[in-house]
Amino acid sequence: MLEAAITGSRRYWIWVSFLLVVIAIGFNSWMREVHLGSGLMTGLSRDVTWGLHVGQLTFFVGVAASAVMVTMPYYLLNYKEFGKIAIMGEFLAVPAVLISMLSVFAIMGQPTRIWNVLLYPTPHSIIFWDLIVLNVYLILNIICGWTVLGAERKGTPPPAWIKPFIILAIIWAPLIHMVTAFIFAGLPGREHWMTSLQAAHFLATAFAAGPSLLIILSLIVRKVSRFDPGSTAIQTLARIAVCALGVHIFFIGLEFFTAFYSRIPGHMHSLQYLYVGLEGHTELVPLMWTSSILAAAAFVLLAVPATRKNEKTLAAAALAVFFSIWIDKGFCFVVSGFIPNHFERITAYWPALNEFFVAAGCWGVGFLVLTILYKIVISVRESSVQGEH
Amino acid sequence: MKIYNGGKIFIGLLVFAVLAASPFIFNMGKSKTAEKPDIRIDTPEILKLEDKKCVAPREQMRATHMKVLDSWRDAVVRNDDRSPVLVSGRQYDKSLQNGCMKCHSNKEEFCDKCHAYVEVKPTCWECHIEPKEKKS
Amino acid sequence: MSMRRRDFLKLAGFTALAGIGGSVLTGGNGKGRLEAAQAAPGKVTPSGKRLAMVIDMSRLKSESDVKKITDACHRIHNVPYFDNPKNEIKWIWTETFEHAFPGQKHKFLPEGFKSKPFFVLCNHCENPSCVRVCPTQTMFKRADGVVVHDPHRCIGCKYCMAACPYGAISYNLNDPRHAKNLQDYVNPGFPTRAIGVVEKCTFCVERLAKGLKPACAEASNGAIIFGDANDPSSEIGKLLASRFTIRRRPELGEEPNVYYII
Numbered sequence: 001m002l003e004a005a006i007t008g009s010r011r012y013w014i015w016v017s018f019l020l021v022v023i024a025i026g027f028n029s030w031m032r033e034v035h036l037g038s039g040l041m042t043g044l045s046r047d048v049t050w051g052l053h054v055g056q057l058t059f060f061v062g063v064a065a066s067a068v069m070v071t072m073p074y075y076l077l078n079y080k081e082f083g084k085i086a087i088m089g090e091f092l093a094v095p096a097v098l099i100s101m102l103s104v105f106a107i108m109g110q111p112t113r114i115w116n117v118l119l120y121p122t123p124h125s126i127i128f129w130d131l132i133v134l135n136v137y138l139i140l141n142i143i144c145g146w147t148v149l150g151a152e153r154k155g156t157p158p159p160a161w162i163k164p165f166i167i168l169a170i171i172w173a174p175l176i177h178m179v180t181a182f183i184f185a186g187l188p189g190r191e192h193w194m195t196s197l198q199a200a201h202f203l204a205t206a207f208a209a210g211p212s213l214l215i216i217l218s219l220i221v222r223k224v225s226r227f228d229p230g231s232t233a234i235q236t237l238a239r240i241a242v243c244a245l246g247v248h249i250f251f252i253g254l255e256f257f258t259a260f261y262s263r264i265p266g267h268m269h270s271l272q273y274l275y276v277g278l279e280g281h282t283e284l285v286p287l288m289w290t291s292s293i294l295a296a297a298a299f300v301l302l303a304v305p306a307t308r309k310n311e312k313t314l315a316a317a318a319l320a321v322f323f324s325i326w327i328d329k330g331f332c333f334v335v336s337g338f339i340p341n342h343f344e345r346i347t348a349y350w351p352a353l354n355e356f357f358v359a360a361g362c363w364g365v366g367f368l369v370l371t372i373l374y375k376i377v378i379s380v381r382e383s384s385v386q387g388e389h
Numbered sequence: 390m391k392i393y394n395g396g397k398i399f400i401g402l403l404v405f406a407v408l409a410a411s412p413f414i415f416n417m418g419k420s421k422t423a424e425k426p427d428i429r430i431d432t433p434e435i436l437k438l439e440d441k442k443c444v445a446p447r448e449q450m451r452a453t454h455m456k457v458l459d460s461w462r463d464a465v466v467r468n469d470d471r472s473p474v475l476v477s478g479r480q481y482d483k484s485l486q487n488g489c490m491k492c493h494s495n496k497e498e499f500c501d502k503c504h505a506y507v508e509v510k511p512t513c514w515e516c517h518i519e520p521k522e523k524k525s
Numbered sequence: 526m527s528m529r530r531r532d533f534l535k536l537a538g539f540t541a542l543a544g545i546g547g548s549v550l551t552g553g554n555g556k557g558r559l560e561a562a563q564a565a566p567g568k569v570t571p572s573g574k575r576l577a578m579v580i581d582m583s584r585l586k587s588e589s590d591v592k593k594i595t596d597a598c599h600r601i602h603n604v605p606y607f608d609n610p611k612n613e614i615k616w617i618w619t620e621t622f623e624h625a626f627p628g629q630k631h632k633f634l635p636e637g638f639k640s641k642p643f644f645v646l647c648n649h650c651e652n653p654s655c656v657r658v659c660p661t662q663t664m665f666k667r668a669d670g671v672v673v674h675d676p677h678r679c680i681g682c683k684y685c686m687a688a689c690p691y692g693a694i695s696y697n698l699n700d701p702r703h704a705k706n707l708q709d710y711v712n713p714g715f716p717t718r719a720i721g722v723v724e725k726c727t728f729c730v731e732r733l734a735k736g737l738k739p740a741c742a743e744a745s746n747g748a749i750i751f752g753d754a755n756d757p758s759s760e761i762g763k764l765l766a767s768r769f770t771i772r773r774r775p776e777l778g779e780e781p782n783v784y785y786i787i
Contacts, residue, residue, distance in 0.1 A: 037720050039698030045611030046695055049683040109681020109696065109721020116661040116678055127660040127684055188654050188777040189690025342692040342774075343624040343645075347611065466675050469667055471734045487714055515702075516676065516716040518603075 001150060004379035005372040011224075012375065019368040026361010029354045030106055038109070041354040047347035048338040052331065052355045056103040056362060059209070059330030061180045062202060064096035064137065066210020068173035069240050071144075075166050084381070085218065085233045087152075090145035090169075091373040092214060095366035097138040097176075102362040104130075126183045133176045140169040145373070153380045177202050184337065192270030193337045195258075201251045205325045207244035211237040212298075212321040219315055221374065227381040238314055241321055242302035248325070249295060270336040278340065283348045284332050291332070294324035426502040434492045440477045443492075455511070458485055486517045494520040571668040575651070576728060577754035577782040578739075579764050580644050584748035591619055591642055597744035598726070603717045605697075605704030614695040616726040617646040617741055626773060644741075644749070647672060647693040647726040648773065648781030655685035655694060663723075670782070671728045679722035686723065690777050694725045754782070 008016075033041040044051050070089035073079035104127075105111055122128045144166050151158040178199040184190070185198035195201075215237050218229040259267035272278045274288045301307045301317035308314055340346045351359075392398065407414075435441060443450055445457070461483035464470040473480035474488075482488040493499040496519045504511060585591060598604070598617045605614050619642035623630040630639060649672045655664045656672060663679040666672050674685075674694075686694045700720040701707060707717060715731065718724050728751075729739035737743070742751040752761035770784035 034721070037697075037699040039607070039609075039612040042698075044698065046613050046686075046698075047611075047692075049686045049696055104682075107682060109683075110679060110719070111681075113661075113678070113680045116663075116680055120662050120678070122660050122662055124657050125660040125684070126658065127682060131660075183684075184687075187658070187688045187690075188779060189774065190687065337687070342690055343620050344627040345624060462677060466673070466677070467665065469669070469730065469734065486716060512719070515719040518711050518713050518716060520713070 001146075001153065001376050001380065004376045008375065012371075016368065016371065019364045019371065022364035023361050023368065026358050026364055029357035030361065033106075033354055033358060034111060041352060043350045043352045043355065045347050045349065047341040047345070048335060048349035050107065050334050050338070051349050052351040052359055053103040053106045053362075055330040055332075055334045056359055057100045058180055058184075058202070058334060059326055060096045060099040060103070060366070061134070061177055062206030062325075062329065063210045063213060064093040064100065064141075065173045065177040065203070066206045066214075067093035067141065068170050069207050069211050070214065070237070071166065071173075072170050073236075075163075076170060079236075081230060081232045081236060084227075085214065085229045085237070087145055087149055087377055088217065088221075088229060088374070089214060090141045090148075091377060092210070092217065092370065093141045093173075094138060094145070094373060095369040096210075097134055097141070098369055099362045099366035101134055101138075102365060103359070106358050106362065126179060126186065130176075130179050130183060133172065133179050137169070137172050137176050140165060140172060144169050149377060149380055152384070155384070174203055177206050184334075189342060190337050191264075191266035195255065197251055197254060201248065202329070204244050204247040204251060205329050208241050208248055208321050209325040209329075211241040211244070212318040215241070215318040216315060216322070217370075217374070219311065221378060225378045225382060227378045234311075234314070235309065238302055238308050238318070241318070242299060242308075245295060245299050245302065245321055249299065269340055273339050273346070274332055274336050279346060281339075281346045281348055283350060284336065287327050288332055291324045291327040294320040294327075298324060426506045428503060429495070429498055430493065432492065432494045432499075434494055438492075442476050444474050444476055444481060458489075458513075461485075461488075485513060490520045496520060572670070573755060574669045574753045575755040575782065576649065576670050576733075577752070577761055577765075577784065578646075578649075578728075578742070579750040579761055579768075579770060579784045579786060581748050581750065581786040582641070582643065583786065584746070585642075585644075590746070590748065591644075594644070594741045594744045594749070595619070597740045598729075600710070601712050601715060601740050602727075603701070603707055603711050603715055604724075605699075605701035605717070606706040607699060607704055612698045614697065614701065614724065616695075616724070617644060619643060620645050626771070628774065629771075643785065645691070645693070645773070646741075646783065647728075648691050648779065648783045649726075649728055650782065651780030652778060654688040654690065654779060658684045658688040660684065667730070669733075671730055671733075673727045673730055674723060674725060676716075676718050676722050676724060681721040681723070683723065690774055690779060691781065694723050696723050697721060 029041075038044050042051065067089040070082050070086050074082035074086040105114065108114065117128060117131055144162060147162045148158045148166075181199035181202040184193035185195065187194060215234055218234050218237075222228050256271065259271050269278060273281060274284055276282075277285050298317045298320035301313050301320070307317070335349050338347075338349070445453075450457070465483050471483060473482055475481075481491075490496065496514075500511075595615075595617055599606070599615075602616060604616055607613060621640045622634070622643055623639045625643040625645050649670060651670070653664070653666060653672045656662075656666055659665075660682060661678050661680055663675050664672065664685050665675070681696070683696055686696060697718055697720050701717050711717065729737070729741075732739060738751050739749075742749040750761050750764055752759040754761055754765055756762050757766065764786075765784065768786050770786055772781045772784055775781065
């Protein structure tokens with residue numbers, strides 16, 4: 001099936017070449033960071049030790065986990081409308097996990113020592129578990145997606161042995177995001193992160209952002225190929241996204257209540273820093289309000305049937321959800337956990353240009369893998385569409 | 390599966406062959422250091438010793454010094470076992486910087502020459518401080 | 526790196542020859558792992574000791590007292606100095622009362638008290654979250670309770686820095702050898718660290734092994750008292766039993782081992 005990825009239109013090759021250039025720039029920027037030091041090449045500091053890349057990890061693990069929103073209805077609940085889109089969910093999870101893993105790798109000061117995590121396995125460390133669950137999830141999705149698609153190409157039903165793997169992947173998906181939430185939610189003294197709501201909140205944002213991305217991808221696939229994932233499936237995804245987005249907005253409200261009704265400074269500080277600024281520091285305030293406005297607008301657009309069914313407004317809403325949650329969870333959430341620091345001092349963080357390049361490189365790898373996998377899906381589907389006529 | 394596109398396959402094979410051979414191509418004509426290094430151990434500190442004995446015989450040190458250092462490292466850093474090593478009445482710290490290099494104070498000669506010969510790049514000296522060499 | 530059997534036998538042979546016995550080497554990583562596992566919450570350390578520090582603020586009179594102490598530590602441990610506070614590496618330093626004890630400040634504090642410098646450093650907690658989160662056991666608790674980092678093993682993930690509620694850990698964002706102070710002087714008896722690893726106060730384990738006090742305590746003229754808090758006859762034991770002391774953020778359950786006499 002892989003041969004489908006090495007034949008393509010001119011447009012396809014221009015896109016692939018563009019991604020390869022982005023990856024090369026990202027790799028070069030990362031090498032610079034490793035050799036010249038994050039002091040020069042990043043905006044990180046002693047006080048804000050995690051920034052853009054950890055945000056990327058958090059966000060894309062969510063996107064990866066959200067595959068369960070199409071695989072579970074299709075494989076477990078027998079929702080036939082997702083027949084064409086389930087594989088797209090699984091094949092979106094693969095590059096999303098890759099971006100997450102590359103992002104973790106990018107934060108390491110000594111990347112060549114990565115094997116120490118396996119040489120000295122440490123069950124009391126959440127990062128150790130994160131590494132395991134992410135790798136297992138990556139493998140599960142490759143196996144399931146590949147096998148199901150291979151069967152489809154031959155026009156046979158998927159083999160029976162794949163079913164347990166599919167079910168395991170469905171169970172595993174929320175697990176990877178819970179473990180990611182536990183990285184943050186168990187640290188004493190980081191009040192902004194340390195809430196038992198964290199894992200649930202992560203899943204809510206994941207199930208809003210992931211299906212939104214899948215809507216956008218479905219619309220693109222429909223445009224560039226003859227394969228149509230189906231309007232009903234897209235509408236169902238939009239319904240899932242709006243429900244999850246509603247839960248996300250509800251959870252933000254809960255955080256505000258706990259912090260501001262209790263008036264405990266540690267709980268209020270990070271939220272103040274994010275939404276109104278703290279002691280004159282307002283670095284993230286415009287971003288957070290952008291995120292909030294996008295979320296509110298998207299919620300309205302997706303909740304009102306007329307705008308949800310119009311594919312132009314649907315696409316706008318899906319983009320709004322994606323970027324709203326990317327800003328919130330993929331950037332501000334991580335940074336604001338460090339602000340103020342344990343001495344109640346504020347050190348602001350803004351990514352350096354080099355960090356953006358490294359992140360772009362990670363995205364580049366993700367999109368390249370996504371492009372290849374989707375290209376294969378499309379060519380299998382297109383040939384079956386032709387076969388029907 | 391039928392094999393069409395023979396031309397593309399052969400180009401692919403050629404690219405693979407070039408990539409696989411690249412280490413050899415890159416290093417062609419660079420084998421100047423192939424001469425076996427002759428390591429001198431006549432530092433002033435060693436010359437002063439009556440009984441010129443290291444913590445293990447020369448052949449063993451040559452083969453396993455990195456493992457000795459690793460085990461010393463774990464003993465000292467992780468298990469706080471700093472009991473000195475005794476060699477014919479003399480005590481040595483289980484330490485690269487405060488043990489080995491006290492006698493072998495000629496790092497460039499004693500460490501670097503051989504490491505360059507076998508093309509290994511130990512990272513010891515990123516942190517550990519090399520002795521100030523007396524340039525003779 | 527695990528040794529193959531053959532290599533191990535060779536090594537065991539030579540250690541026997543060298544007269545230190547093979548037990549040290551058979552311990553190896555396994556023993557280190559055991560220690561990390563022994564860092565159970567709130568338990569007495571395997572050695573029965575509880576190494577602790579009391580900082581008597583009344584005995585720190587001037588700026589120069591403070592500087593003498595931080596310099597003593599940073600000089601012997603080759604701590605690099607960088608101008609930009611974002612890149613700072615520090616093992617022991619001072620914060621004013623309102624920053625060292627943010628939960629304790631109020632507007633009626635005596636004049637000058639808010640801005641009084643307090644020493645802050647690693648608290649060598651009984652229940653250290655840095656040890657809990659570290660994915661490689663770079664951070665671990667020794668049998669005597671001291672929390673140390675193994676710079677050989679650190680992968681630079683900075684998880685410990687997110688987990689430590691005392692801001693005690695520094696990360697080498699830059700190559701420490703590029704710091705001007707280290708180009709001028711390094712203690713030849715102690716290593717520096719590499720770029721991309723974390724570091725922090727170690728209660729001077731290398732000095733404790735020689736029966737010396739930590740460098741800060743030695744340079745403090747009696748303002749910093751160090752010892753085994755579990756030993757009631759020790760100086761620190763008597764001091765803790767007789768004077769009222771406070772600790773930073775005790776409510777978090779980390780059980781910090783640095784006590785302050787205000």
